Amino acid sequence: MVTTGNAADNTQITYNVSFPEAQAHYADIEMKITGLKQDELELKMPVWTPGSYLVREFARNIEGLSASANGKSLSAKKIRKNIWQLHIAGIGTVVIKYRVYAFEISVRTSFIDASHAFLSSPDMFLYPGNMLHSASTIHIKPYKAWDKVSTSLEKVNGDVFTRYSPNYDILFDSPIEIGNQEIFNFDAYGVHYEVCMQGGGNYDKERLKKDLAKVVAEEVAIYGENPNKHYTFIIHNALKGGGGLEHLSSTTLGASRDAYTTERGYQNFLSLAAHEHFHLWNVKRLRPIALGPFDYDNENYTTNLWIAEGFTAYYQDIIVRRTQLYSPENYLGMLAEDINLLENSEGAKVQTLAESSYDAWIKAYRPNENSGNSTISYYTKGSIVALLLDLEIINDSKGQYSLDDVMRYMYNEYYKTKQRGYTDAEFKAGLEKFAGKNLDDFYAKYINGLTPVDYAYYLGLAGYKLTNELADNNDPALGITTIPNIPRLIVATVTRGSAAWKDGINVNDEIIAIDGEPALEAGKLLSGKKVGDKIKVTIARDGILMDIPVTLLKSTKVKYKVDELPNPTAQQLVVRKKWLTLK
Structure with a gap:
């Protein structure tokens, strides 16, 4: 049997969640707090959700908040964007009622309609300030014929519609699905x-x-x-x-x-499942020291999201490869796609991996038309860095160790023994323990610097190389993308250093014609043109027609594949076998 009191302060908190207007995307929540002894109570709504590093201002979806005690109304004064203050001197029990509008489809935000409710707890449940340690009970009144609840929160007395959380960190880390x-x-x-x-x-x-x-x-x-x-x-x-x-x-x-039922679709699903399940160790327990205890009012900065997310992105595919559910060739194809994504990004020349992690709060989740020129993904480059470290460790230890040993050691050392997160220096020391050498130069190049990745060296450790399938192409390129699935050619992005960048074609320009010929298809804009040609691009900008002279430049796009080196050495085969789990 689960009890719902808090032994430390004898406070009890319950929520009643109902959906009288699910079809209009609303949840009604009644929060009851008993055992209060303070003079003032602050009610807070988190501004972000752990794992998604953006301040999302969840309080914006709250409506009609009211408070009462002993059947009488209490003043609930909003003192900050996500905080309400109540004066409760001499009052032991408070009831708070509010509504939440939930109509944002994503894995990190709540969504309610007549078919089901997905409650992402941080944007649903107010909590009492300075009481994150408090337990709570959630009673769910389902909408119409909904008959199932899926969540990791424990049932109370076997009741599927009553759940218990020992503290708010657990509650805010436990989404709830209700429906059929x-x-x-x-x-x-x-x-x-x-x-x-x-x-x-x-x-x-x-x-x-x-x-x-x-x-x-x-x-x-x-x-x-x-x-x-x-x-x-x-x-x-x-x-x-x-x-x-x-x-x-x-x-x-x-x-x-x-x-x-498609091979690629199924592989992608397994990789996604492997990624998120791997997080139950990496980031939820083995974590950067900044990511817990959480500050739900503000950003929680770390330069180590390339470990938390990038390493997990590396493992998602290598794990599925280890199951033998897809071939080494399939895995190498996915690896090539990641490399292409990074190497075709101008942002790789501008933003370091550590900066990408730290600036996630203002850049990663708010991309704009210039993001590809100025930022990188800590998922993608972090995954590639994990690959480099894995190959280095396997090679230098002659197959005795791998990145797995680093992850296991760090998990045991910091989560289980020290019971805290790791610092930048501590994770680097963990890597060095199994690499058997100082990694200052590696960090200077690939974590804190902008040095291009030496794929020839690292893939060569396993007897592979990169081949650029576009190396012999001499195709011209404007260096733009256009908005897909619309009948007009509207510029969506302009690549740094491209012909369009240099000669002044802008995002939101509509391409009307090239040298007087109507522009009908994005893929055929430069038919018959060569590198060095001077062309006239007719555009409409803010309703004004204008001609822009453009000198065509060579496309810089790469398309790599991973090939075997001829005559691999015995050492290369040792690395390859351990890395790719070859039988």
Whole structure:
């Protein structure tokens, strides 16, 4: 039986969540706090959700907040964008009522309609200031015929509609799905897994049970334990779905409902599931020191998201490769795609990996038309850096160690033994322990600097090389992209250093003609043109027609593939076998 009091302060907190207007995307919440002894109470709404590094101002969706005690109204004065203050001298019990509008489809925000409710807890539940340690009970009154709840929060007395959280860090890390979703289960390494499928789809649940269990097994093998008793996959299937958000004992995934039966679609889903499940160790427990205890009022800055997310992005594909569910060739193809993504980004020449992590709060989640020229993804470059370190460690230890050993050591040393996060210097020391050498130069080049990645050296350790399939091309390029799926050619981005950049074509310009010929298709704008040609681009800018002379430059786009080197050495084969889990 679960009890719901807090032994430290005898405060009890309950929430009643109902959906009288689910079709209009509202939840009604009644919060009751008993055992209060202070003169003032602050009610707070988080401004961000852990794992998604952007201040999202969740309080903007709250309506009609009111407070009462003993049947009489209390003043609830808003003193900050996300804080309400109540004067409660001599009052032991307070009831707060408010409504939340929820109509943003993502894995990190709440969404409610007549078919289901997805509650991302940080944008749903107010909490009492200075009481993050307090336990709470959530009573759910489902809308109409909804009959299921999927969450990692524990049931109270076996009631599926009543859940318990021991503190607010747990509550804010436990999304709740309510509706008529399909649920199936499997067990892996003594842990019970629930898979919640909302939105339908052409998935084969028996196949998913077996393959997800294989993914779990490979990840548990790295860390030596699964710290959960149970784990919940909440999967939202949509026409076009994607993305995921990690939680302590669950995850929310976005998937395309009709993609499970294609080879690429299924591989992508397994990689996404592997990514978010890997986070239950890396970031939820083994974490940068800045990421916990959380400050829910402000940004929580770290330069180490390239470890928290980038390393996880590396492992998502290498883990599925280890299950033998897809071939080494498939994995190398995915690796080439990541390399192409980084190497075709002008931002790789501007923003360091550490800067990308630190500036996530203002740049990563708010991309604009110039982001490709000025930023990189700590997922992509972090994944590539993890690859370099893995190959280096395997090579230098002659196959005795790998990046797995670093992750296991850091997990045991900091999460289990020291029971805290790691600093930048401590993670670097962990890498050096297994690399067997100082990594100052590596960090100066690839973490804190802008040195191009030496793929020839690192892939060469495993007997591979990169081949640029476009190396012999001499095609001209404007250096623009256009807005897709509209009948007009509207410029969406302009690449730094390109012909369009140099000669002044702007984002939002409409391309009307090239040398007087109507511009009909983006892919055929430069038909018959050569590098060095001087052309006249007719555009419409803010309703004004103008001609812009442009000198065409060579396309700088690369398209790499990973090829084997001829006659690999015995040492290269040792590295290759361990890296790719070759039989």
